[in-house]
Structures are given as structure tokens and as C-alpha cells.
Amino acid sequence: xxxxxxxxLTQLVPVLAEAAMFATIAAPGATRDAxxxxxxxxxxxxxxxAQGTSSPRMLESEDAWIVALTRAIAPIAPPxxxxxxxxxxxxxxxxxxxxxxxxxxxxxxxxxxxQRVKRLGALAVRSLRAVLSADGLFDKVERRNxxxxxxxxxxxxxxxxxxxxxxxxxxxxxxxxxxxxxxVARAVLSGAWYAAxxxxxxxxxxxxxxxxxxxLHRTPEEVEDARSAANARAETGRxxxxxxxxxxxxxxxxxxxxxxxxxxxxxxxxxxPPRYHEEVLxxxxxxxxxxxxxxxxxxxxxxxxxxxxxxxxxxxxxxxSRRSALRARFDRIAAELxxxxxxxxxxxxxxxxxxxxxxxxxxx
Numbered sequence: 001x002x003x004x005x006x007x008x009l010t011q012l013v014p015v016l017a018e019a020a021m022f023a024t025i026a027a028p029g030a031t032r033d034a035x036x037x038x039x040x041x042x043x044x045x046x047x048x049x050a051q052g053t054s055s056p057r058m059l060e061s062e063d064a065w066i067v068a069l070t071r072a073i074a075p076i077a078p079p080x081x082x083x084x085x086x087x088x089x090x091x092x093x094x095x096x097x098x099x100x101x102x103x104x105x106x107x108x109x110x111x112x113x114x115q116r117v118k119r120l121g122a123l124a125v126r127s128l129r130a131v132l133s134a135d136g137l138f139d140k141v142e143r144r145n146x147x148x149x150x151x152x153x154x155x156x157x158x159x160x161x162x163x164x165x166x167x168x169x170x171x172x173x174x175x176x177x178x179x180x181x182x183x184v185a186r187a188v189l190s191g192a193w194y195a196a197x198x199x200x201x202x203x204x205x206x207x208x209x210x211x212x213x214x215x216l217h218r219t220p221e222e223v224e225d226a227r228s229a230a231n232a233r234a235e236t237g238r239x240x241x242x243x244x245x246x247x248x249x250x251x252x253x254x255x256x257x258x259x260x261x262x263x264x265x266x267x268x269x270x271x272x273p274p275r276y277h278e279e280v281l282x283x284x285x286x287x288x289x290x291x292x293x294x295x296x297x298x299x300x301x302x303x304x305x306x307x308x309x310x311x312x313x314x315x316x317x318x319x320x321s322r323r324s325a326l327r328a329r330f331d332r333i334a335a336e337l338x339x340x341x342x343x344x345x346x347x348x349x350x351x352x353x354x355x356x357x358x359x360x361x362x363x364x
Contacts (some may be wrong), residue, residue, distance in 0.1 A: 241272025
């Protein structure tokens with residue numbers, strides 16, 4: 001018979017692995033910090049799960065799970081795949097003051113901070129809606145991304161709900177009041193372009209974005225630079241998605257269908273822009289050197305792919321014998337991609353082990 005504490009920890013392993021996968025895809029280049037940060041910020045939710053409270057799961061309620069984890073990681077590393085992530089990077093979120101590192105000193109943001117986030121956050125959300133609505137009705141991913149952005153702002157519940165319930169506002173009706181920091185204006189512009197590029201740029205979206213750029217007082221050069229950067233970002237997301245699907249399918253090739261390979265579609269959808277979902281999810285491991293197939297990815301992005309793949313390997317809480325076999329296979333794949341498997345594994349395993357130990361210490 002398994003004691004209750006061990007059983008609860010066993011149930012938590014896939015939850016922690018899912019958070020780790022989310023963090024590694026959200027923040028290439030900051031794997032260990034991102035994984036540690038999101039696990040610490042989700043600690044209370046994990047304690048509640050151990051006590052029988054339900055919580056969104058990756059494979060059961062994907063959209064709600066993404067919204068919840070986006071909010072958790074917002075002050076640490078806003079997800080690279082989220083339109084308007086650059087706005088969050090400009091400290092346009094109350095999550096930092098509410099539950100971040102600063103909570104050790106002050107758990108309540110100042111009134112000035114609250115008003116700034118309300119004003120600039122609303123501008124980002126309304127700009128995003130204006131772009132996404134230009135080519136027709138919102139689809140499921142677009143609605144989820146808007147909800148994730150609003151959640152990541154960390155606004156009071158009533159303000160967040162009001163913003164979520166708003167209808168699209170045309171760019172001409174956007175009210176840009178107060179001081180608009182140059183970096184925030186640029187971030188809104190880049191987020192608008194990426195939102196359009198992620199699902200395939202439509203001329204109607206481009207027209208809205210160019211009108212938005214005028215209201216933001218951005219130069220023609222800035223507009224074109226942001227457009228090019230958004231397209232490049234979408235192409236990088238495509239490569240990350242393809243590489244991630246290939247590495248996970250190779251790593252877990254001996255698993256029976258449905259026992260873990262169902263992680264692949266969820267990971268592919270998370271990593272790749274919507275316009276490439278069909279291509280990415282149909283992708284199978286190729287022939288020849290894997291590093292050559294993904295030569296367009298930076299070392300940082302390849303490391304993120306590997307880290308997410310190791311999170312997928314840990315999802316089933318494999319016994320030591322199984323983990324040893326996975327480790328050998330993973331290290332070979334990492335070497336083929338030009339990285340060191342042990343370093344990647346430690347950046348994912350270490351924070352998960354620490355989180356489990358912390359949870360275990362609170363159990364009797």
C-alpha cells in the first residue's frame with residue numbers, strides 16, 4: 001500500500017513537469033530560473049492539488065491551463081509566443097508586486113503602479129483586439145491569448161473582467177491618454193505585428209496596425225522594423241515547434257500511443273504560431289543529421305527544445321530504470337543538436353526535485 005503522502009506526490013509529478021515544459025517554451029535561455037520561478041509561484045496551487053482541489057491541466061483543459069500559467073510566469077519571463085509579451089516586459093503587470101520577489105518587502109503595489117498598469121494594459125489589450133478582429137471573428141486561440149494577456153496584467157478582478165468582456169474598439173476610437181513611454185509604445189506595435197503574423201498577415205490587419213502606429217507616434221522605420229521582426233519571430237516559432245515535436249517523438253518513440261505521446265500535440269500548439277499548427281503536428285522525425293535540419297535555430301532555442309523534451313520525459317514519473325534509458329537516449333539527441341544533455345536535464349530536474357521536496361516537507 002502506498003502511503004497518502006507518497007501517493008499525493010506521485011500525482012503531482014506530471015503537474016510539475018507540465019509547468020516545467022510551459023516555462024522552458026515560454027522563456028528560451030532562462031530555463032532554470034523560469035522553471036524555478038513558475039514552480040514557486042504555483043506552490044499554493046500545488047499544495048491545494050495535493051489536498052484534492054482541482055486545477056487546470058495541460059491535457060484536460062489546455063486553454064485554462066495556459067491562461068493560469070501565463071499569469072504565473074508573467075513577472076519572470078512573459079511567454080515569447082504571447083502577443084504583447086514585450087508590453088509585460090516593460091513592467092506592465094501587477095503580478096510583480098502582488099506575488100513576485102518584491103512580495104518579500106511589500107505585497108501591495110502602489111496606487112500609481114495600479115493606475116499605470118490599468119492604463120497601459122488596457123491599451124495593449126484593446127490594440128490586440130483591434131488587430132485580431134480586423135480579419136473576422138475571434139477564434140479559440142485568439143480568445144485564449146486575450147484572456148492570458150489580461151490575466152498576466154494582474155489587475156483587480158472587476159477590472160480584469162470588465163476588460164475581458166469588452167467588445168473590439170476600432171483604432172480610431174482608441175483613447176491614448178497620459179504619458180506613453182516610448183518603449184511601451186514600441187512594445188504595443190511589435191505585439192500587434194506579431195499577433196497578425198502568427199496566424200498569417202491579412203491586409204486588413206496590416207491597415208489597422210499602420211493606423212495604430214500613427215496613434216503611437218512611431219516612425220515608418222520603426223513600423224517596418226517591427227514588421228520584419230514579427231515575421232522572423234513567427235518563423236522561429238515554426239522551427240521550434242518542428243524541432244520540439246521531432247525530439248519528443250524520438251525520445252518517447254517506445255511509448256504506446258496515448259500513454260504519453262498525447263503530449264506532442266499540446267507542445268506543438270504551444271510552441272508554434274497558429275498558422276503552422278497543422279504542419280508542426282503532422283511532423284515526423286526526419287533522416288540525416290538533426291542539427292542540420294534546425295540550423296536556423298539559435299543555441300538558446302535548441303536548448304529550450306531539449307529542456308521541454310526532458311520535461312515530457314519526466315511527465316510519467318518514470319522509475320529509475322526507465323529514466324536511465326531515457327537519459328541515454330536524451331543525451332544522444334542533445335549531442336546531435338550540439339548541446340550537453342546533463343546540463344539541460346539538471347536545469348529541469350533540479351527545480352522539480354526541489355519543489356517536490358518542499359511539498360513533501362509540508363505533508364504528514
